[in-house]
Amino acid sequence: MATGRSSFAKRQRDMAKKAKAAQKREKRLEKTDDVDELDEEMEEDTGPRLSNEEIMERVADLHRRYDDGGMDLDTFDELKAELMAQMVID
Numbered sequence: 001m002a003t004g005r006s007s008f009a010k011r012q013r014d015m016a017k018k019a020k021a022a023q024k025r026e027k028r029l030e031k032t033d034d035v036d037e038l039d040e041e042m043e044e045d046t047g048p049r050l051s052n053e054e055i056m057e058r059v060a061d062l063h064r065r066y067d068d069g070g071m072d073l074d075t076f077d078e079l080k081a082e083l084m085a086q087m088v089i090d
Contacts, residue, residue, distance in 0.1 A: 031069070031070055031071065031072075049086070049088075050086060052087055052088060055083050055084075055086055055087055058083055059080060059083050059084070062076060062079055062080055062083070
């Protein structure tokens with residue numbers, strides 16, 4: 001009798017692991033969609049030059065997105081470096 005219970009419990013654990021993995025996968029895909037949208041915004045902004053205040057607002061937005069888990073550290077560093085390169089020092 002005991003083996004029947006352990007296999008049922010094992011099956012429940014396996015199902016829970018698969019469900020958790022599926023949730024993680026979906027969340028990861030959502031994050032990459034957000035990063036792709038941000039990349040597109042950055043590419044569209046090659047036109048007129050941004051003021052230092054606008055650049056700092058975008059950097060602050062990047063920090064919020066990173067803190068919320070919307071992007072990984074490498075992407076954050078890359079986008080921040082691109083923005084900081086646009087800063088004008090008087």
